[in-house]
Amino acid sequence: MLKEQFRQVIAVKGADGRLLLQGWLRWASRSKLAPFVKLARSIRRHLPAIHNMLDSGLSNARIEANNVHLRVLTRQAYGYRSAQALITMANLRRGGLCPPLPGRS
Numbered sequence: 001m002l003k004e005q006f007r008q009v010i011a012v013k014g015a016d017g018r019l020l021l022q023g024w025l026r027w028a029s030r031s032k033l034a035p036f037v038k039l040a041r042s043i044r045r046h047l048p049a050i051h052n053m054l055d056s057g058l059s060n061a062r063i064e065a066n067n068v069h070l071r072v073l074t075r076q077a078y079g080y081r082s083a084q085a086l087i088t089m090a091n092l093r094r095g096g097l098c099p100p101l102p103g104r105s
Contacts, residue, residue: 013055025044077089
């Protein structure tokens with residue numbers, strides 16, 4: 001129940017999300033489940049940032065996804081002789097660069 005309620009807290013934004021988070025923190029802190037008690041403590045340490053996320057609806061998910069894609073490209077470019085190959089691959093795959101190809105209009 002705690003896990004599913006926390007999902008709901010993250011899904012609801014704004015003042016309602018803050019109220020749900022406050023109730024969830026009380027519930028998790030009183031539970032005898034050590035991982036949830038630890039999570040509640042951690043959330044309280046970062047509460048201003050979490051309130052900002054609930055108010056704005058923004059997260060760092062896109063940045064993290066981009067980092068994962070760049071790590072994959074780094075592994076793929078491991079055998080190349082220069083860093084320029086990695087930079088070129090990153091520009092082609094993640095940068096939106098679309099050079100004209102010969103024989104195509």
